[in-house]
Amino acid sequence: MERDARIFVAGSERFVGAALVRRLAAAGHEKIVGFGDEMPDLRDAVEMDEFFATEKPDYVFLLGGLSGGIVRNQREPASLMLDNLRIETAVLPAAQRHGAKKLVYLAAACIYPRECEQPMRPSQLGASPVEPTSEAYAMAKWAGLVLCRAFAQEHGARFVTAIPANPFGPGDDTRSEDAHVVGALLRRMHDAKLAGDAEVVVWGTGRARRDFLFVDDLADALVFVMERYEDAAAPINVSGGSDVSIGEVAERIQKVVGYPGRLVFDASRPDGAPRKTLDGAALAALGWRPRTTLDDALTATYRDFLAQEALRA
Template sequence: MNKYSKIFIAGHRGMVGSAIVRRLQRSGYENLLTCARSRLDLTNQAAVAQFLAGEKPEYIFLAAAKVGGIHANDNYRAEFIYQNLMIEANIIHAAWLAGVTRILFLGSSCIYPRGCAQPIKEEYLLSGLLEPTNEPYAIAKIAGIKLCESYNRQYGTQYVSAMPTNLYGPNDTYDLNNSHVLPALIRKAHEAKERGDATYPVWGSGRPRREFLYVDDMADACVFLMERTDIRDGIFNIGTGEDSTIGELAHTVNEVIGFKGSIVFDPTKPDGTPRKLLNVDRMIELGWLAKTGLKEGIAKAYADFLQVHGGSGPERPPTS
């Protein structure tokens, strides 16, 4: 990419897409193409084809997706598989028709089997059964990876897939019915502190282990991959290479927010996959490492939460 390349960021208002926009702008990229959902329905094949044929971007960051936590994934299964399949299929096919040779497709670590060895290597894809609670979403993302692979093989395109671990940061979703675990913990701890509660509830046993990556680090990895002209295809895990239990995570959130009470775990609610830690050796070998530590990232995320939702808290730290 050069500074004047026309770059389409699909999903620019979401957490990942907006972080990619910030990262590109900081690096001096001037010709960024975005389109609001009200103007372009990415599940509409004809509309997407017309848009890309008219705009003819040189590069696409495919960050648009329907996302959510365990509750949303398990209760809106049809929406998750349908919308994600349509978005990725429409964009990838229309991009090829429009002559776009380079795409960065954003997947998810949930593509990997529930019981695979840890840390998870890219080659473990399709080696076992998926986690049942988010299987429809995972299948849609696997289809996106295979679309990229298939178009590369048949048409000589350069469509690369990035598999992030659990992400958090600015523009995250804090709706408790749809959010992931870390933003849900931030909201619960904040509201418990504001009300003066002694406890707040957390789904599951607190024992599952998860890895978390600050979204601006994810955006940095995406741009890093797109700028590497020697990377023409493949899957790349993006993460920190470190994990913690949900219980440990909750205590770190409490420390950052200043909640002095205790946590009540609800073992009747699902835990999801017991452990999910990515092997990030491929990115390390290429020369990329995450920069933001978990506690630092949670503090930044909480400052962003306060700006959106109000309330007392620490001064917002600068965005990396």
């Protein structure tokens, strides 16, 4: 991307978008449009058309809409699906219509089949049903991927798709039951430590395995994909390089937080997919690999959490 290019991060208010804005700013990009008070409504097709006509962004990162952990996916499947579909059908046509040079769409690992050979490769997409607990959200993210392909096929648009591992890091939601696993466990153990609680309950058996990706590494990968990847027909994975159980992640968070109590795994709660790890070979072959170890990423996340808690006090 040219240093003076106009860049639109669609979804900059969420933690992945905020990390991406930091990464772009650090690289010297000053023309980041639609940020802060100037943020348009991504769900409004008319407003998005006007925004693209006026701001004329050269490069677009489409990071999507609402998301959440298992609790939110089970409670609000229609809301999650509609929010993401509205954003995709508002932003993608506007980007094509007004001549954006390139767009990177951020999908989600839940679009892979529940029973999928590991590590997961894009060639396996659509081979069998997705995990039922996140089906509605997954179908919306899948639709975004297919729509990017369709714009590339019909209009020659340079719309490429990245599929990330489970992102976490500074700025992620920790304050509600809708939080993803790392944020939820970090909050729960921190509060239990302060309250002197003897135990913390972890949903599921703890045996489900995940690939976790530090948000700063994801931001770096998205810039890399924008600059180096061109195959609109084939999405590319962004792996964090980890393959760890939820139980192991919980124990690592316990160590980082310094919580002295006991972890209790509630097997009556759903695990979600038994295993989700991404094959990151394609991106590695182009020259990108994650830089941050899981332990260092968890430590940085908790450090930011403590800083935010101090500001709220």
